[in-house]
Amino acid sequence: MTAENAKARNRGGFFYPLAGIILVWAIFLPGVFTGQSALAGLLEHDVGFQWIPFKEYARWAFALGYFPLWCPYLFAGMPFLAFSHTGLLYPPGWLLWIFNYAKAVNFY
Incomplete structure (x- = not known):
């Protein structure tokens, strides 16, 4: 495995946790701003x-x-x-x- 492949694989490791955080905030954020x-x-x-x-x-x-x-x-x-x-x-x-x-x- 080359260093470029390792970097490409590590970059993808941030996508799923970030997508999960965005999904959770998308569910709860409207209630934060509307007071519901x-x-x-x-x-x-x-x-x-x-x-x-x-x-x-x-x-x-x-x-x-x-x-x-x-x-x-x-x-x-x-x-x-x-x-x-x-x-x-x-x-x-x-x-x-x-x-x-x-x-x-x-x-x-």
Whole structure:
């Protein structure tokens, strides 16, 4: 194999990852500029009934200055930190508390 063949083969290695990134951005970018959520069709399912209220409750609790260990608003109360769907200890999920979850998920 010559050096020219190796260079030509290596140049093609950037095409597929770049095409994947462009494809993902093409799907989510319109929602970023229009303010719509990428989850618009899913808001009638678990995302709308469970995940968004959990993220909003966590954001509300942090805004009041306390760490939400317990959620008194579900049934007779439930352990909020122990329930893994809340994502309280997941570092990338912390970005979703800063902004509105339904809109910030476009960047997540």
